Amino acid sequence: MSHNTASLRPYIIVFAALMLLLVVTVEVSRLDLGRGNFLVAVLIASIKATLIGLYFMHLRDSTALSRLVALSGVLFLAILFTLAFSDYWTRNWLSPLKLGSEENSPSARTAIEAPVLDRAISAHDGDTTYPR
Amino acid sequence: MTGTRSAEATSPLAHQFDDLPQQHAADELGMWLFLCTEMMFFGAVFLAYTVYRTHDEAAFAAASTRLDLFWGTLNTAVLLTSSLTMVLAVQAAQTSQRNTLVVMLLATIVLGSVFVGIKGLEYHHKYSEGLMPLLGLPFHWDEPGRSSAEMFFDLYFVMTGMHALHMVIGLAILLILLVQTLRGRLLGDFSIPVHLTGLYWHFVDVVWVFLFPLLYLVGGRH
Numbered sequence: 001m002s003h004n005t006a007s008l009r010p011y012i013i014v015f016a017a018l019m020l021l022l023v024v025t026v027e028v029s030r031l032d033l034g035r036g037n038f039l040v041a042v043l044i045a046s047i048k049a050t051l052i053g054l055y056f057m058h059l060r061d062s063t064a065l066s067r068l069v070a071l072s073g074v075l076f077l078a079i080l081f082t083l084a085f086s087d088y089w090t091r092n093w094l095s096p097l098k099l100g101s102e103e104n105s106p107s108a109r110t111a112i113e114a115p116v117l118d119r120a121i122s123a124h125d126g127d128t129t130y131p132r
Numbered sequence: 133m134t135g136t137r138s139a140e141a142t143s144p145l146a147h148q149f150d151d152l153p154q155q156h157a158a159d160e161l162g163m164w165l166f167l168c169t170e171m172m173f174f175g176a177v178f179l180a181y182t183v184y185r186t187h188d189e190a191a192f193a194a195a196s197t198r199l200d201l202f203w204g205t206l207n208t209a210v211l212l213t214s215s216l217t218m219v220l221a222v223q224a225a226q227t228s229q230r231n232t233l234v235v236m237l238l239a240t241i242v243l244g245s246v247f248v249g250i251k252g253l254e255y256h257h258k259y260s261e262g263l264m265p266l267l268g269l270p271f272h273w274d275e276p277g278r279s280s281a282e283m284f285f286d287l288y289f290v291m292t293g294m295h296a297l298h299m300v301i302g303l304a305i306l307l308i309l310l311v312q313t314l315r316g317r318l319l320g321d322f323s324i325p326v327h328l329t330g331l332y333w334h335f336v337d338v339v340w341v342f343l344f345p346l347l348y349l350v351g352g353r354h
Contacts, residue, residue, distance in 0.1 A: 008220070008223070011223075012216075015212065015215075015216045019209065022212065025344075025349065026205060026349065029349035037350070038346075041349055042345075045342045045345055045346075049338045049342070052215065052334050052337060052338050052341070053334075055219075056216075056219045056334045056337075057334045058327075063157045066157070066160050066164050073164075073167065073168035076175075077175045080172070080176070081175075084179055
């Protein structure tokens, strides 16, 4: 690992970019993009994380194996989210994809007030022949 | 290992490695493997957050506005700065600049402590507002979506609490590094512990970079 004292500039530049992206994150959150707010926030955070990973964590100078391992962590996270959400959405356990779905229907009210697991459990109330 | 010698008598190369670059590559790889486990550790709570936010975005947005945006933003800036001082510390260690290393380690410790201090302040605010639904404490919420709002604050305390715990552990490690540096170690070929601590510290920063918008900036604030 050879670094000379003159190579501080990349770190300063990346730091300035990170602070700028922080301002962008806060300002963009003031806009009402509905569901888009979540995606934009995660996108900007991912850019910041990539900058930190490449430059501050020296992934640019690391072996390909280290980069692969770092990437695999992200990949397993993606697997976790994909499988978990494919489960939740195909069982219809999440309320309809719209904002402020309050007090509209009895089913919506149940979706808001009762945690998902409670609802699944109480669905079996009165089962006298359980387990079948 | 006492006295005024600035380098240890033993070689930095462990006997099972062919050369120093190979050893450093192995050290780095080990640290990244650990960080992968940390990604999954935090990932689980992020998943829970995403499920419940998708379930009731409106309640999450209402709950999120009750967090101190000023302190959260300031904390993010503080932590990003500490990442800068940390990477400068790693650079100083690798180029054997002892005084710079001491200053940068101190700066990182101070900034990290400020972060934890501000977190404590925010926690106290939430406690006095009755928005800390932990350990049987009362939860004051009169708007609709009460159980989702309560879940938001549960997630807030768990996620930021786990993060703060990681910060405190990082601060302890940095203190140990500082003591070692003052004894003349961790320079040049012996600097890998500083590098690995830097990886850990930056990872904890990355976690916060995701935590901040997801907790403080839900759905068109202000």
